[in-house]
Amino acid sequence: MLKYILKRVGYTVVTLFALLTLTFFIMHALPGDAFTGQKAIPPEVMANLEAKYGLDKPIGEQFVMYVGNFLRGDFGVSIKYNRPISTIISESFVYSLDLGVRALLFAVIAGVLLGILASVKRGTGWDTAAMLIAIIGVSVPSFIVGSVLQYFLGLQLFQATGIKFFAVTGWDAFNSKILPAFALSFGSLATISRLMRTSMLDVLGQDYIKTAKAKGLSNRKVIWKHAVRNAIMPVVTVLGPIAAAVLTGAFVVERIFSIPGLGKFFVQSVRENDYTMIAGTTMFYGTFLILANFVVDLAYGFIDPRVKLEGGK
Amino acid sequence: MMDNIERNKFKWVGPDIESGEAMARKSVTFGRDAMRRLFKNKAAGVCLVIIVLLLLLTILVPFFSPFTMNEQHLTHTNAPMGFVCTNEEQAGVVHLFGTDALGRDIFVRTWEGGRISLMIAFVAVFINFLVGVIYGGISGYMGGLVDNIMMRIVEVINGIPYLMVVILLKMVVGSSDPTGIVSLIVAYSAVGWTGMARLVRGQVVALKEQEFVIAAKALGAGSSRIIARHLLPNSLSIIIVEITLAIPSAIFTEAFLSFIGMGVTIPYCSWGSLANDGVTVFQLYPSQLWIPAICISLTMLSFNLFGDGLRDAFDPRLRR
Numbered sequence: 086m087l088k089y090i091l092k093r094v095g096y097t098v099v100t101l102f103a104l105l106t107l108t109f110f111i112m113h114a115l116p117g118d119a120f121t122g123q124k125a126i127p128p129e130v131m132a133n134l135e136a137k138y139g140l141d142k143p144i145g146e147q148f149v150m151y152v153g154n155f156l157r158g159d160f161g162v163s164i165k166y167n168r169p170i171s172t173i174i175s176e177s178f179v180y181s182l183d184l185g186v187r188a189l190l191f192a193v194i195a196g197v198l199l200g201i202l203a204s205v206k207r208g209t210g211w212d213t214a215a216m217l218i219a220i221i222g223v224s225v226p227s228f229i230v231g232s233v234l235q236y237f238l239g240l241q242l243f244q245a246t247g248i249k250f251f252a253v254t255g256w257d258a259f260n261s262k263i264l265p266a267f268a269l270s271f272g273s274l275a276t277i278s279r280l281m282r283t284s285m286l287d288v289l290g291q292d293y294i295k296t297a298k299a300k301g302l303s304n305r306k307v308i309w310k311h312a313v314r315n316a317i318m319p320v321v322t323v324l325g326p327i328a329a330a331v332l333t334g335a336f337v338v339e340r341i342f343s344i345p346g347l348g349k350f351f352v353q354s355v356r357e358n359d360y361t362m363i364a365g366t367t368m369f370y371g372t373f374l375i376l377a378n379f380v381v382d383l384a385y386g387f388i389d390p391r392v393k394l395e396g397g398k
Numbered sequence: 399m400m401d402n403i404e405r406n407k408f409k410w411v412g413p414d415i416e417s418g419e420a421m422a423r424k425s426v427t428f429g430r431d432a433m434r435r436l437f438k439n440k441a442a443g444v445c446l447v448i449i450v451l452l453l454l455l456t457i458l459v460p461f462f463s464p465f466t467m468n469e470q471h472l473t474h475t476n477a478p479m480g481f482v483c484t485n486e487e488q489a490g491v492v493h494l495f496g497t498d499a500l501g502r503d504i505f506v507r508t509w510e511g512g513r514i515s516l517m518i519a520f521v522a523v524f525i526n527f528l529v530g531v532i533y534g535g536i537s538g539y540m541g542g543l544v545d546n547i548m549m550r551i552v553e554v555i556n557g558i559p560y561l562m563v564v565i566l567l568k569m570v571v572g573s574s575d576p577t578g579i580v581s582l583i584v585a586y587s588a589v590g591w592t593g594m595a596r597l598v599r600g601q602v603v604a605l606k607e608q609e610f611v612i613a614a615k616a617l618g619a620g621s622s623r624i625i626a627r628h629l630l631p632n633s634l635s636i637i638i639v640e641i642t643l644a645i646p647s648a649i650f651t652e653a654f655l656s657f658i659g660m661g662v663t664i665p666y667c668s669w670g671s672l673a674n675d676g677v678t679v680f681q682l683y684p685s686q687l688w689i690p691a692i693c694i695s696l697t698m699l700s701f702n703l704f705g706d707g708l709r710d711a712f713d714p715r716l717r718r
């Protein structure tokens with residue numbers, strides 16, 4: 086177990102370092118610099134500016150500074166807003182996190198249940214319906230799901246009934262949170278339900294399920310106590326990539342539903358060529374997801390008895 | 399009963415050794431069998447037809463359309479679907495999908511955009527295929543320390559969320575790429591090959607210990623012959639499935655990046671950028687979003703289902 090944890094820590098550190106190096110050198114490879122603007126800057130002022138931000142130092146020293154800043158949670162300053170990126174993140178990420186967690190929870194719970202339903206009622210209409218949802222979810226990008234929901238459930242339903250079931254913009258009342266969270270979770274829900282179905286079918290064919298049935302256990306007990314517990318393992322392993330999909334998917338969903346989250350800022354900075362903001366946000370997202378992956382891996386180690394046993398030797 | 403039949407009505411013909419040994423049916427090759435099973439699968443067949451149709455439309459429509467992609471008809475901007483053109487030269491010609499906010503014909507733009515979307519997807523997936531097969535092949539065949547190091551590198555690349563890398567790379571390459579097309583391909587292929595590399599490596603590792611490879615080695619076959627004649631042909635079916643399933647993911651990435659404004663640059667368009675334009679006006683003219691949205695979804699759906707069908711068709715456990 087300890088070996089497993091150490092290995093995961095090692096991977097996480099190396100991956101983080103690779104991300105840092107990548108962003109640093111990409112920022113350096115970009116043409117122009119942060120002070121290139123409409124006005125010509127006198128060379129003396131330029132030298133002062135460069136000294137202030139440490140741009141006159143050799144590249145190795147700049148990199149060390151960069152890593153140091155990163156470790157202190159300093160992601161640089163946005164050119165466009167002229168504010169520290171970490172401040173912008175701390176103000177807006179709460180919305181993204183709120184949206185992301187809701188979407189993730191919904192995707193996991195609904196996806197697992199749908200997968201169980203499809204596998205238990207294999208070959209019936211339930212199975213077909215669940216797999217139809219799965220294949221649509223995998224094939225329709227979240228920005229399309231979002232727009233469709235916004236148009237039909239937000240706009241048309243409101244016009245037809247006169248009752249505002251769902252708000253289509255913002256992030257305040259509960260009815261403004263349903264559609265974006267659903268749009269964001271749909272793709273992940275589909276992936277999870279597909280995975281859960283395959284894994285459940287695999288488990289249900291195992292001998293110990295037959296044994297459990299032969300002992301006279303009720304169907305419900307066999308499914309929930311014996312099958313689901315084992316079948317859920319593959320779902321845990323994809324939670325990292327799913328979290329990544331949900332967080333990055335939020336870029337477009339936040340744009341469609343005008344949610345003041347970090348994703349919306351990110352898309353705006355792309356449009357306005359705010360390079361430092363793009364790099365800073367990317368680094369933040371990257372770090373967040375690498376750490377999320379680490380947590381998932383650790384959790385997996387605790388859940389999966391095979392990993393535990395390996396370390397016990 | 400039997401006694402009534404005369405013996406001379408029967409004749410001893412003797413055994414025919416030749417025909418007894420002959421094959422009753424022609425032997426079915428693996429490829430033929432897979433094709434047969436693929437076409438038995440109705441969903442996969444329909445998807446293949448849809449894919450071919452979409453490809454034909456993207457190739458042919460721009461040639462035969464009466465309008466060009468960037469031609470503006472300012473007298474009827476945001477025209478509805480099926481609007482009859484009122485321009486003097488083209489009076490009577492129908493804008494099948496209507497026009498956009500700048501009066502451009504959406505029908506021709508949809509297929510021009512599709513051309514770019516599909517081209518980006520195909521080229522990117524092809525590069526991923528090349529890099530992945532070579533990288534995975536070397537890693538799996540060499541084994542030992544080389545394999546260990548190469549796979550650790552893949553694991554680190556996989557650890558960084560790929561959209562982040564794509565966005566960062568797009569930023570760098572994009573600044574020297576006026577169309578935005580090349581940078582999309584470069585950015586996507588830079589990280590997209592890891593899945594293929596893992597798959598090929600796994601397959602090669604599993605195959606290289608098999609008896610027929612050992613037999614080939616014993617007969618004096620060199621590494622290149624073993625890889626080219628034994629390992630790759632045996633991995634071909636899963637590689638084809640992986641390629642088919644990688645195309646929708648490439649289309650998605652292109653659409654996603656174009657949608658957030660990092661895709662192809664004006665005057666070029668793609669399905670993603672068309673959807674992006676459509677979102678801004680979609681409460682008033684919803685069809686401008688629906689059309690690219692349906693194209694993207696239909697293409698992804700067809701490739702996904704077709705890939706699933708291929709996987710089932712190639713699966714030797716399902717072979718009968």
